[in-house]
Structure formats: structure tokens, C-alpha cells
Amino acid sequence: MTAFFERKPKWISYVFIFIALILLSLSIGRGAEWNPAEKVVAQIAAPFQRFFVGTIRTVRDIWGKYFFLVETHQENVRLRRKLDLLRLENSRYQELLLANRRLQKLLNFQENTDELLLPARVIGWDSSGLFKSITIDKGEHDGVTVSMPVVNAEGVVGRIISVSPGYAQVLLVTDRNSSVDGLVQRSRGRGILKGRGSSECLFEYVIKTCDIKDQDTIVTSGMGGVFPKGLYLGTVAQIEDSPNKLFKDVRVVPAVDFSKLEEVLVVSRSGVVSLPNPER
Amino acid sequence: MGTKDYLRHWRENRLFFHPSIWFVCGLFVVLRGNITHLSGIEWLDFDLVPVFLVYLIAIEQDFKALCLAFFMGLLMDMFSACQLGLFAFTYSAILLAINSTRRFLDLANVRTAALLVALFLVAKWCFVSIVLRILPLTQSVPSIRFITVMVSAFIMGVIAPILFYFLDVVWGKEDREHA
Numbered sequence: 001m002t003a004f005f006e007r008k009p010k011w012i013s014y015v016f017i018f019i020a021l022i023l024l025s026l027s028i029g030r031g032a033e034w035n036p037a038e039k040v041v042a043q044i045a046a047p048f049q050r051f052f053v054g055t056i057r058t059v060r061d062i063w064g065k066y067f068f069l070v071e072t073h074q075e076n077v078r079l080r081r082k083l084d085l086l087r088l089e090n091s092r093y094q095e096l097l098l099a100n101r102r103l104q105k106l107l108n109f110q111e112n113t114d115e116l117l118l119p120a121r122v123i124g125w126d127s128s129g130l131f132k133s134i135t136i137d138k139g140e141h142d143g144v145t146v147s148m149p150v151v152n153a154e155g156v157v158g159r160i161i162s163v164s165p166g167y168a169q170v171l172l173v174t175d176r177n178s179s180v181d182g183l184v185q186r187s188r189g190r191g192i193l194k195g196r197g198s199s200e201c202l203f204e205y206v207i208k209t210c211d212i213k214d215q216d217t218i219v220t221s222g223m224g225g226v227f228p229k230g231l232y233l234g235t236v237a238q239i240e241d242s243p244n245k246l247f248k249d250v251r252v253v254p255a256v257d258f259s260k261l262e263e264v265l266v267v268s269r270s271g272v273v274s275l276p277n278p279e280r
Numbered sequence: 281m282g283t284k285d286y287l288r289h290w291r292e293n294r295l296f297f298h299p300s301i302w303f304v305c306g307l308f309v310v311l312r313g314n315i316t317h318l319s320g321i322e323w324l325d326f327d328l329v330p331v332f333l334v335y336l337i338a339i340e341q342d343f344k345a346l347c348l349a350f351f352m353g354l355l356m357d358m359f360s361a362c363q364l365g366l367f368a369f370t371y372s373a374i375l376l377a378i379n380s381t382r383r384f385l386d387l388a389n390v391r392t393a394a395l396l397v398a399l400f401l402v403a404k405w406c407f408v409s410i411v412l413r414i415l416p417l418t419q420s421v422p423s424i425r426f427i428t429v430m431v432s433a434f435i436m437g438v439i440a441p442i443l444f445y446f447l448d449v450v451w452g453k454e455d456r457e458h459a
Contacts, residue, residue, distance in 0.1 A: 023363075023365030027363040027364050034358070045358075048307060056318055125314055
């Protein structure tokens with residue numbers, strides 16, 4: 001059999017192209033979710049990513065902490081963490097304040113408090129260069145499932161699209177296939193935040209009468225059942241209101257700096273996420 | 281048989297060559313995102329797989345090149361947010377095209393081979409765009425900038441001869457025309 005293909009290699013091309021087309025056809029409508037075979041490959045290959053990233057980070061840490069400004073670095077890290085926490089807290093308080101002003105006293109905020117946050121480390125970035133995704137070191141064994149939102153202290157990172165026992169793939173909000181229902185925090189105007197495959201996103205379907213200005217904050221609306229309400233999505237960078245268009249063109253700078261993404265939090269609303277394992 | 285004899289046997293029969301290529305290619309595909317992200321060159325289509333594929337075609341290892349293309353494409357699909365089969369199809373189809381036109385190409389010439397690597401990258405981007413537009417996939421077509429593709433193709437075309445040289449050393453080939 002192998003000898004036949006070695007003599008007539010074009011045949012193996014046809015076979016492979018046929019198989020690839022079948023795989024593509026089978027995955028229509030399924031998204032990029034990993035099948036059992038892919039999960040096995042991910043389990044085998046992801047430790048290489050973890051090792052590579054770990055080595056780079058260790059080298060960087062050694063350089064940053066021991067050879068270069070030991071105390072300043074530690075102070076900087078501590079202050080950054082504090083700032084991140086305060087930003088998150090501030091975001092929540094603003095949401096609560098606005099909700100109170102609108103006299104929505106009966107709104108059930110329980111959902112904002114029973115979310116479980118599972119810390120995870122970023123161990124890999126998208127291999128193709130065409131799409132925007134990351135691999136994290138938490139998977140099914142940690143209670144992670146497809147469609148769970150992923151955030152960090154700055155705001156929304158993305159959502160889980162594939163899971164293997166120990167790892168998961170996250171589609172970033174900057175990917176062109178990502179859509180998140182959002183609100184203008186100040187005026188409560190609605191829209192959908194779509195990735196552009198670059199460092200900016202588009203806030204689409206914003207009606208002409210919507211009160212939206214530069215530097216307005218966009219937060220998740222809680223619609224769609226994936227992202228909890230009130231998480232930072234980004235800041236309005238540019239608004240174009242063309243008379244020939246039905247909606248306003250709004251460009252948004254994502255809240256998260258994806259170039260410096262190292263740790264993320266997987267959000268579980270159902271409470272199935274297990275507690276972080278300190279040994280990992 | 282001593283260790284030296286084993287090493288000589290492996291070298292003479294090139295037993296190291298293909299497993300090494302598979303290992304290096306696989307590792308590269310898995311780590312590619314990390315490498316480009318950590319070095320801040322995410323805009324660049326830094327893809328070494330075409331270099332290995334073109335080299336295998338040049339040394340008339342067509343069957344092995346086709347297998348490598350298909351499985352590295354599959355691996356790339358797994359570690360990317362795209363549908364399974366997209367890159368497997370792309371790599372296989374481009375390699376079929378190269379196979380069909382190889383009689384017109386002097387792949388022993390390193391410049392031709394390097395040019396082919398650059399064209400391979402351009403063809404890859406075109407193929408992915410076309411496949412995502414034609415097939416009723418749920419995914420949007422990524423924004424592809426012409427200038428980025430051209431710069432990537434140029435850089436990979438420049439890097440390719442260096443890799444060819446190392447591959448020649450591993451393969452034990454000395455008659456390549458390094459013009």
C-alpha cells in the first residue's frame with residue numbers, strides 16, 4: 001500500500017484532500033470544538049507549550065527580579081495588582097450605583113456574587129496566526145466547559161471554545177468570530193462588540209439615536225447567557241455617524257491588553273468549577 | 281555492533297532524518313503561536329512548515345512530504361481557533377499543485393526552492409480566504425493584509441536557504457547549487 005503511494009504520490013494527495021474536506025464538512029456548524037482525538041493530541045502537545053512558556057517566563061523573572069531593580073519590580077507588581085483589583089471593584093460599584101439610580105431594587109444581584117472564578121495560566125497562542133485564540137492550563141478536570149466566559153482584572157478576555165481534560169482553548173474577543181452583547185455604561189445604549197482580528201473591536205448595531213461619546217465605557221449586557229452583566233469590554237475610541245448607514249460605526253479599544261496576557265480567570269455561573277489546585 | 285556502528289548505520293541509511301523533521305515540524309507548529317507572541321512578531325506569518333515541505337519535494341520524498349503536510353495541517357487546525365481540516369486541506373492542495381508543476385521547476389536550485397517557499401505562503405493565505413468564503417463554515421474570513429503577506433513571504437524566502445543548508449547537512453547532500 002505504502003509502495004503504491006510512493007510510486008504515485010498524487011493519489012495520496014487526493015486521499016488527504018478528500019479526508020480534509022470530509023473533516024471540514026463534519027465541522028460545519030460545530031465551531032472549533034475539540035473532538036476526542038483532538039483532546040488526546042492537545043493533552044500530549046500542550047505540556048510542550050507549558051514548558052516553553054514556563055522556561056521563557058522563568059528566564060524573564062530571573063532577569064527582572066534578581067538582576068534588574070529587585071525592589072522596584074516587586075513594588076510595581078504589588079501596585080499593579082492592587083490597581084487591577086480596584087478597577088474591577090470600581091466597575092462593579094458603578095454598575096450597582098447606576099442600577100440603584102434607576103430604582104431597579106428588585107434586580108437580583110445574587111448572580112454577581114455566586115460566580116466562581118478559576119485562575120488559569122496562558123500557555124499557548126494561536127498557531128495559525130490568522131485567528132485569535134489562546135490555550136490555558138485548565139480543562140475538564142477543573143470543571144471548565146465550552147462557552148464559559150474568561151476574564152481578567154481588566155475586563156473580558158473571551159470564551160472557552162474547546163476543552164480537553166487538562167487544557168482549554170479560548171476565543172479572544174478580538175477574533176473576527178467573536179461577538180459579545182454590550183451596553184454603553186453611561187447611557188445604556190445597546191450594541192454587539194465584534195472582533196476585527198486586530199487590536200481594535202467594532203461595536204456594531206448601535207442605533208442612530210443612541211447616546212454614545214468618545215471614551216465611553218462598554219460593558220457586557222448579560223444578554224446571551226454567556227457573559228455576566230457589567231464586565232468591562234472596552235473604551236470607545238472613534239465614532240462615525242454616516243448619513244448613508246443605518247447604524248453608527250463605533251470603534252472600541254478592548255479593556256484587556258492582549259499582548260501582556262499571562263493569567264486569566266474562568267467564570268462559572270453554575271458553580272461547577274473546582275477550587276484551584278495549588279500544586280499546579 | 282558498537283555505538284559507533286549504530287551511528288554510522290543510522291547516518292548511512294538516514295534513519296534520523298524523517299523522525300527529526302517530523303519532531304521539529306510538530307514542535308514548531310505547537311509552539312509557533314508562543315514564539316511569535318513572545319517575540320512580538322504576531323503580524324508576521326512565520327511558518328517553517330513550507331520550508332520543510334519544499335525541501336522534501338526537492339529531494340524527491342513526495343510521499344513523505346504529502347504525509348507531513350496533511351498531519352502538520354491537522355495539528356495547526358487543533359491549535360488554532362479554526363475548523364478542523366482547514367489547514368490540512370490547504371497544505372495538501374498546495375502540495376498537490378507543486379507536485380503537478382514540479383517538472384517545470386528546477387528545485388535543485390536553492391533560489392527556485394526559496395521562491396517556491398515564498399509562493400507557498402502567498403498561496404496558503406489565498407487558499408484559506410477562498411475556502412472560508414466558499415464553504416458554508418461558521419467562521420468569518422480573517423482580515424488579510426496584502427503587505428503583510430508579501431513581507432512574510434519575502435522574509436520566509438530569505439530564511440529558507442539557511443534552513444535548506446542545515447537540512448542538506450542532515451540529509452548528507454552536498455551537490456545542491458548554493459548560488
